[in-house]
Amino acid sequence: MNRPRKLFVLQLAFTLAVCAFLIVPVILSMLAGLTVNYIAGLSSGLTLRWIFEVWDGYRDTIFRSVGIALACLVVTLLLGVPTAYVLARTRNRVGRWIEELLVLPIAMPGLATALALIASYGALRGFRTSFSFILVGHVLFTLPFMVRSVLAVLQSIDLKTLEEGAASLGAGFARRFFDIVLPNCRQGILAGSLMVVTLSMGEFNMTWLLHTPLTKTLPVGLADAYASLRLEVGSAYTLIFFMMIVPLLLAMQTLARPRTTKFIADDATPDAKP
Template identity: 65%
Template sequence: MNALLDAPRRLISLGQWAVTLALCAFLIVPVVMSVMAGLTVNYFRGISSGLTLRWLEQVWTQYRPSVFLSLEVALATLAITLVIGVPAAYALARSKTRMARLVEELLVLPIALPGLASALALIVVYGGFTAFRTSAAFIVVGHVVFTLPFMVRAVAAVAASADLRTLEEGAASLGATFWQRFTTIVLPNLKPGIVAGALAVVTLSIGEFNLTWMLHTPDTKTLPVGLADTYASLRIEIGSAYTIVFFLMTMPLLIAMQWLGVDVTGQRALRGRARSRR
């Protein structure tokens, strides 16, 4: 009887694995093919034409400034969204008024708009300031507008579930100042949301193309803009080699931030277990 019941379960499990592996192959195979194209002498002849690092060297020589500019823009965007987004999320989570909910919805508005529309709005308003318009700071502003909602939402969600008001009232009754409460109670409890928001901000900033394409100038090309240029005007091997450089620059950062997020989550779970035992 048990064998008869286990048979359908095994079939369902095998089917789930088959679908999962098929989806992974659907997503990973194009990436692998693109990487291989950047390492072959001739893409159309395939690996039989031989392997080479010439295309990587050419991309690095020609587009190295774009790589570092993207990292600078992403880090600047992260710093600004942390300074603005964390206090804003904290205030929105504590406030129960309709005005706070309205402000929260307005912060999400840039996500609903196409990146090109947001970029055009920035150009219309600030395009007259030539020095600002032609600097990387203009791209940073656009990225902050686009990524700030992700930081605010991530931190606000954690703040709303942590019952910070009760913890702060307890600390205040013991004589703690606002700054002491914010640094020793609020920020440690918001850390999972801050890490999640930081991950979203960095990845979105590095990979954002539509908004950046409208805001960039010939002197402020970021990784995605340079990648589009290589595929549009050069050999496919060059574009594929640029993709490899993109992966090499972004994957270590993403892995490090993912590890930090898992570590933070694990520490939070351990603290929760310790409290429950008490």
């Protein structure tokens, strides 16, 4: 076996070992949600009892998490894409400072951000007990990911030249933004959307402090299930979470793939003349 072949085999073995290290605990956790008795293992038999029990008792947290994640996606799109556009056009020290300030909620612990929100808006009782309060925290946490994803794409293209070319043809600002800017940053928008939805669905630290008994989300319900119920119930909760999030991830990654354009040569058309 030559040296490049040995190097490839070692790299492949290392990659498979890392994947097994990450995936095997998840698989074991999901299997625990399908076993009659986790202590006895698979020999006790398989059952869907725990999944139905979680669905009957916690399905409201599942739908609430999906709603908050989708609402968070809409808000971050409305705020993040224009912000990234402005930062791409403003390439100076002020723009860089604003970009760094946007990342500040990520650098801070989620509990600290939650405490800051409670100290600022906790007196607004109607707002404090609504799911909108959690939504604000999720937007603060996920907005930098949307801005950075879109900004990276906008900075990789000659945006100024494209807009000047469209303006010279009579396109106004709105048409330039929707017909030039948005199509060119499509990949960044899809990548940012993927991160926003997944992070919002799985966010726990901040949500644990912001939630109320009536606004419990899926990760908080998952923690309660592991802490106060049988391990099988918590594992079934994890299985339902993966059943929801994996198809969503696959769908969004499919949308994020670049489109391929096929060109037909002139001499390949039926009307081509010799």
